[in-house]
Amino acid sequence: MTLLENLQHANPALWSPEWLPRLPQRLVEILLQSCGAPDWLVTLAGLFVAAGTVVGVFLSAFALLSLIERKTLARAQNRIGPNRAGWFGILQPVADGIKMLTKEDIVPAKAEWLLHLAAPILIVVPPILALGVIPYGREWVPVRVELGLLFFFAVGTLTELSVFMAGWASGSKFPMLGAMRAISQMVSYELPLMISALGVIMVTGSLSLPAIVAHQAGFHLGFIPAWNLFTPWGLSAGLIFYVASIAEANRCPFDLPEGESEIVAGHMTEYSGFKYALFFMGEYLGLFSIAGLGVTLFLGGWQAPLPGLGLVPSWIWFFAKLAVVIMSYLWIRATFPRVRIDQLMRFAWLCLIPMALLTIPAAAIWHYAGGGVLGWLATVPLLLIPWVVLTVVYNRRLAPTTRSYTFADS
Amino acid sequence: MDPSSTIQRLPAPPQPRRWSLPGWGLIQGLGVTALNIVQSYYRKERMTTVQYPEERAPISPNFRNFPFLCYDGSDPVAGLRCTACSICEKECPPQCIYIVLDRDENGKSLKRPRIFDIDLSVCMNCGICSEVCPFDSIYMDGEYELSTDDRFGGLLFGLDRLSKSADYHMQLRPLQATEIATRRKADEDKKLAAQAAKLAKAKADKEKKDQEMAESQPEGESA
Numbered sequence: 001m002t003l004l005e006n007l008q009h010a011n012p013a014l015w016s017p018e019w020l021p022r023l024p025q026r027l028v029e030i031l032l033q034s035c036g037a038p039d040w041l042v043t044l045a046g047l048f049v050a051a052g053t054v055v056g057v058f059l060s061a062f063a064l065l066s067l068i069e070r071k072t073l074a075r076a077q078n079r080i081g082p083n084r085a086g087w088f089g090i091l092q093p094v095a096d097g098i099k100m101l102t103k104e105d106i107v108p109a110k111a112e113w114l115l116h117l118a119a120p121i122l123i124v125v126p127p128i129l130a131l132g133v134i135p136y137g138r139e140w141v142p143v144r145v146e147l148g149l150l151f152f153f154a155v156g157t158l159t160e161l162s163v164f165m166a167g168w169a170s171g172s173k174f175p176m177l178g179a180m181r182a183i184s185q186m187v188s189y190e191l192p193l194m195i196s197a198l199g200v201i202m203v204t205g206s207l208s209l210p211a212i213v214a215h216q217a218g219f220h221l222g223f224i225p226a227w228n229l230f231t232p233w234g235l236s237a238g239l240i241f242y243v244a245s246i247a248e249a250n251r252c253p254f255d256l257p258e259g260e261s262e263i264v265a266g267h268m269t270e271y272s273g274f275k276y277a278l279f280f281m282g283e284y285l286g287l288f289s290i291a292g293l294g295v296t297l298f299l300g301g302w303q304a305p306l307p308g309l310g311l312v313p314s315w316i317w318f319f320a321k322l323a324v325v326i327m328s329y330l331w332i333r334a335t336f337p338r339v340r341i342d343q344l345m346r347f348a349w350l351c352l353i354p355m356a357l358l359t360i361p362a363a364a365i366w367h368y369a370g371g372g373v374l375g376w377l378a379t380v381p382l383l384l385i386p387w388v389v390l391t392v393v394y395n396r397r398l399a400p401t402t403r404s405y406t407f408a409d410s
Numbered sequence: 411m412d413p414s415s416t417i418q419r420l421p422a423p424p425q426p427r428r429w430s431l432p433g434w435g436l437i438q439g440l441g442v443t444a445l446n447i448v449q450s451y452y453r454k455e456r457m458t459t460v461q462y463p464e465e466r467a468p469i470s471p472n473f474r475n476f477p478f479l480c481y482d483g484s485d486p487v488a489g490l491r492c493t494a495c496s497i498c499e500k501e502c503p504p505q506c507i508y509i510v511l512d513r514d515e516n517g518k519s520l521k522r523p524r525i526f527d528i529d530l531s532v533c534m535n536c537g538i539c540s541e542v543c544p545f546d547s548i549y550m551d552g553e554y555e556l557s558t559d560d561r562f563g564g565l566l567f568g569l570d571r572l573s574k575s576a577d578y579h580m581q582l583r584p585l586q587a588t589e590i591a592t593r594r595k596a597d598e599d600k601k602l603a604a605q606a607a608k609l610a611k612a613k614a615d616k617e618k619k620d621q622e623m624a625e626s627q628p629e630g631e632s633a
Contacts, residue, residue: 075447078456335443336436391433 017313021057021140025049050142054131062284063093069330076334096277103273110171111270119166120271120278126158127285134292135210137302137315148209149201152293153194156248159286160186163257163267166279170270178266181341182250182257188348189247189254195356196237196244199363200228200297209293213301223307227300231371232379233362236387238298240356242325245294247348249287251329253336254344261338291325292318299325351390358386471583474550475535477528479572486573487522491547494523498539498548506532507539528572530556530565546590552582 019026029046037045067082067089074081082089107113133148135141145151160183167179201207204215218226228234247254258266268279295301299321302314309317339347362379369375450456460467483489494511512524540549551574558564580587 072447075450076443078446078450079459080457080461331440331443331447334447335439 018137018315019139020313021053021137021315022050024053047143051128051132054142055128058128058131058285058288059281061288062281063097065284065287065326066096066280067092069333072327072330073334076331100274100277105273105275106270108171108270112169112171115165115169116270117275119162119169119267120275120282122162122165123159123282124278124285126155126162127282127289129155130289131285131292133209134289134296135213135301136292136318137313140315141210144210145208147207149197149207149212149293152209152289153190153197156286156289157190159282162282166271167267170267172270174263174265174269175267177263178257178259178269181259181263182267184341185247185250185254185256185344185348188345189244189352192240192348192352192356193244193248195353196240196359197293197297199233199237199359202360202363203228203367209296209301213296213303216300216303219307225300225303225305227298227303229298229300231366232376232383233359233366234298236355236362236383237359238294240352240359241294241298244348244352245290246329246332247344249290249329250283251287252333253339255338256341256344259338287326287329288322291322291329295321295325354390355383355387358383469552469554471585473552474537475554476530476533476551476556476567477537477539477548477572478551478553478574478578479526479569480547480549480576480579481573482576484575486569486575489575490522490569490573491545492523492526493521493545493547494519494526495545497542497544501538501542503536503538504532504534506530506534523569526569526572528567530567531561546594549579549583549586 015023025046028049029042032042032045070092071081071089082092085091085095107116130152132143133141133145133151163182163186164179167175167177167182170176200212204212206212206215216225216227220226220230224230229238250257256266258268263269268276271279295318302318304310304312304314304317305321362382365378365382366375369378446456480491481487481489482491494509496509496511499507499509506529508525508527508529509523510525512520512522514520535550537550556565576587576591580591
């Protein structure tokens with residue numbers, strides 16, 4: 001078949017805005033098909049283009065976010081922020097990139113150079129892999145994986161490996177300390193993160209992310225979207241997921257691994273130039289992926305927030321929700337000071353994990369009660385009473401007011 | 411003995427007395443930053459940063475750094491107050507001033523400097539030169555944008571860059587300049603008055619002498 005015939009036989013919806021982000025992929029596939037390429041090559045090339053789209057979108061989003069973050073933080077401190085490069089500082093990411101590229105690349109004498117080189121490269125890979133399975137729109141799922149959620153968490157765990165690689169290979173104390181902190185923090189917070197996602201899996205009955213989004217379609221009472229967040233167990237799990245995702249993304253107030261006032265820059269201390277930029281990129285891509293997963297699990301993914309908005313392409317809703325979540329991250333970063341390491345651990349193990357575990361029976365009860373008033377009546381006390389006990393009684397009345405440091409005091 | 415018992419501990423922070431919603435403090439904090447972010451777009455008084463190269467904060471009259479030479483009128487050479495007495499040169503602790511007296515062809519002093527150099531890379535902004543100057547000539551400046559890529563020539567200021575008018579001084583430090591201008595005016599007036607008195611006296615003396623001459627002359631003629 002010729003290219004023209006292929007295009008004529010293709011889905012007429014190809015040219016709709018809904019399909020816009022997948023247009024390059026489909027066009028490449030059609031082009032290769034009309035050239036008579038074998039099926040595996042067509043699929044492979046299409047996947048490459050799909051991956052390229054995702055990487056391109058999120059790298060430009062990273063550049064934009066680095067500017068927006070600086071601007072927002074500046075506004076929160078009553079400053080203007082970067083406004084020199086280009087119109088309102090719009091070229092600041094470009095200037096940053098040029099600066100990072102032209103900086104000297106230093107490898108410490110005691111570093112293990114291969115690991116030192118591999119760590120910043122490997123830290124970018126897991127977030128990009130994780131971004132590949134998220135459904136961005138009704139038609140825009142870069143890679144359809146049946147066990148998408150499992151894949152996401154499995155790949156996301158790899159970040160810890162490269163963080164520790166960076167800390168170990170630098171051959172210096174601060175990176176080592178930072179990596180230790182990062183490992184303990186990420187391992188502690190991955191637990192509530194995954195457990196809070198279990199409720200969603202139970203209610204949906206699938207690990208496929210498109211299926212989870214499809215399950216959240218529709219509206220209660222005609223206007224409240226049927227997202228998981230608007231159920232008692234979903235609200236609880238969503239908040240836990242939100243807090244844990246801040247810690248997973250190494251964001252303030254849980255940015256202990258790179259606490260610059262304490263351990264210089266943590267595992268990134270011995271990195272300069274573009275390797276440092278890669279760490280930053282990895283961190284921001286990780287932020288996008290974890291926020292994107294949060295949107296998918298609890299905020300209905302690409303579902304429109306109000307009925308009658310179906311005309312707007314679904315991926316716009318996804319990115320709007322992602323932007324809201326990320327702006328809330330910025331807001332939190334502008335407000336809260338960094339927590340102490342013992343507060344961090346205490347919060348994860350004594351508050352988040354018990355609460356996350358409780359969302360599992362709550363989700364089960366909700367599922368078998370079929371939602372509705374009965375579900376609310378059964379699950380709200382189940383979640384609220386332990387929460388009050390944990391926050392008010394345990395973490396407030398019984399928390400130590402002063403902290404003793406075993407080694408520093410003796 | 412337990413070593414930890416000897417260590418003084420800080421008193422425990424006061425517990426919140428009234429019961430409040432858990433997390434209420436966090437929400438209050440978020441409110442503060444949200445107010446900052448929103449109001450920074452329309453309330454000018456929030457943005458206290460001065461956007462430096464485009465606008466400058468007004469400098470205080472008390473701000474003093476490197477010296478300049480003051481001249482009256484509009485001609486920086488004729489109006490220069492400096493008489494090249496080189497008191498400042500001698501008083502300068504880091505020895506950053508270099509003065510050569512200007513002389514005419516006969517070797518007579520013209521009471522003005524031929525060379526007056528200040529090396530700003532040596533100057534320590536102490537202001538002693540301006541305190542010792544008896545001719546109200548040297549003052550501390552308010553100039554702070556002096557960076558240059560030529561660290562030798564660019565920081566060695568000669569007469570051309572040091573000479574600044576009295577009007578500039580008035581603008582820079584009105585209080586001090588007014589005081590000095592009044593004093594100089596008074597001195598000038600006094601001098602003029604003295605001169606006038608001297609002239610009048612001389613005139614009177616002459617007249618008296620003339621009279622005496624006139625009185626004595628007929629006698630001589632007659633003698």
